[in-house]
Amino acid sequence: MKVISIYNMKGGVGKTATAVNLSYQAAQSGLRTLIWDLDPQGATSFYFRVKPKVKGGGKKIVKGKSDLDDLIKGTDYTNLDLLPADFSYRDLDLRFADEKDSRLKKLITPLKKEYDLIVFDCPPSISELSQQIFRASDMLIVPMLPTTLSIRTLDQIRLFLKEEKIKGLKLRTFFSMVDRRKKMHKDIIEEFAAKGKGHIEANIPYASAVEKMGIERAPVGDFAPRTAPALSYRELWREINKELD
Numbered sequence: 001m002k003v004i005s006i007y008n009m010k011g012g013v014g015k016t017a018t019a020v021n022l023s024y025q026a027a028q029s030g031l032r033t034l035i036w037d038l039d040p041q042g043a044t045s046f047y048f049r050v051k052p053k054v055k056g057g058g059k060k061i062v063k064g065k066s067d068l069d070d071l072i073k074g075t076d077y078t079n080l081d082l083l084p085a086d087f088s089y090r091d092l093d094l095r096f097a098d099e100k101d102s103r104l105k106k107l108i109t110p111l112k113k114e115y116d117l118i119v120f121d122c123p124p125s126i127s128e129l130s131q132q133i134f135r136a137s138d139m140l141i142v143p144m145l146p147t148t149l150s151i152r153t154l155d156q157i158r159l160f161l162k163e164e165k166i167k168g169l170k171l172r173t174f175f176s177m178v179d180r181r182k183k184m185h186k187d188i189i190e191e192f193a194a195k196g197k198g199h200i201e202a203n204i205p206y207a208s209a210v211e212k213m214g215i216e217r218a219p220v221g222d223f224a225p226r227t228a229p230a231l232s233y234r235e236l237w238r239e240i241n242k243e244l245d
């Protein structure tokens with residue numbers, strides 16, 4: 001079982017859109033996939049038409065008093081299950097602070113038999129929960145906007161990993177919400193791709209099909225499979241999958 005986290009301490013960079021679409025692509029390719037919506041805002045749960053509600057909330061999960069199997073819901077898609085968000089997840093930082101650093105990693109271990117892939121959709125923060133997520137993951141996938149500030153954030157993430165002494169975690173970046181008509185986007189992408197270690201070249205374009213996910217409540221690959229963003233997410237998944245083996 002591999003664990004990937006879609007993470008950025010910034011909000012609104014396309015984490016959830018990425019988590020939903022990558023999970024869908026992974027499931028389509030035959031991997032038994034679980035997506036865990038860790039953001040109390042519950043956007044991933046909404047996209048998959050599942051109530052953002054977990055019996056006993058985050059507290060029982062962290063204490064190991066919930067059987068994750070009982071909380072997992074099916075989605076409309078083959079091979080794809082969801083562990084929903086819950087509003088109580090807003091306290092996960094505090095809950096995990098009382099536990100060992102590897103608590104989350106331990107919690108998901110029993111799922112190994114059932115799933116080939118776990119995808120964490122992470123809330124925008126850099127915190128106790130983040131370090132638990134990093135320790136539980138094989139790969140950290142960071143969507144970035146093609147702006148200088150967004151790239152600066154990456155340095156802060158690297159620093160955090162170093163300070164928390166998190167090792168063996170693959171860090172991968174890619175650009176999301178790319179507007180090909182903007183010269184600034186093009187310049188930043190070219191410059192970054194040339195020197196970016198661990199950078200994935202598949203860009204996700206800024207596209208109305210992604211915005212429509214909120215109306216369709218489905219991954220783009222499901223309701224608009226031939227659009228540019230659907231193809232881009234497929235390519236992104238292909239590149240990630242290659243590096244997971």
Ligand SMILES: Nc1ncnc2c1ncn2[C@@H]1O[C@H](COP(=O)(O)OP(=O)(O)O)[C@@H](O)[C@H]1O
Nearest residue numbers: 011012013014015016017177205206207210211
């Ligand atoms: N590639 C894209 N093109 C257009 N809109 C996008 C794209 N990716 C995300 N969005 C929109 O931007 C907003 C934030 O995206 P989201 O995935 O929720 O970001 P995050 O999880 O990082 O906060 C949402 O309204 C979403 O529909």
Ligand SMILES: [Mg+2]
Nearest residue numbers: 015016039043
């Ligand atoms: Mg999100």
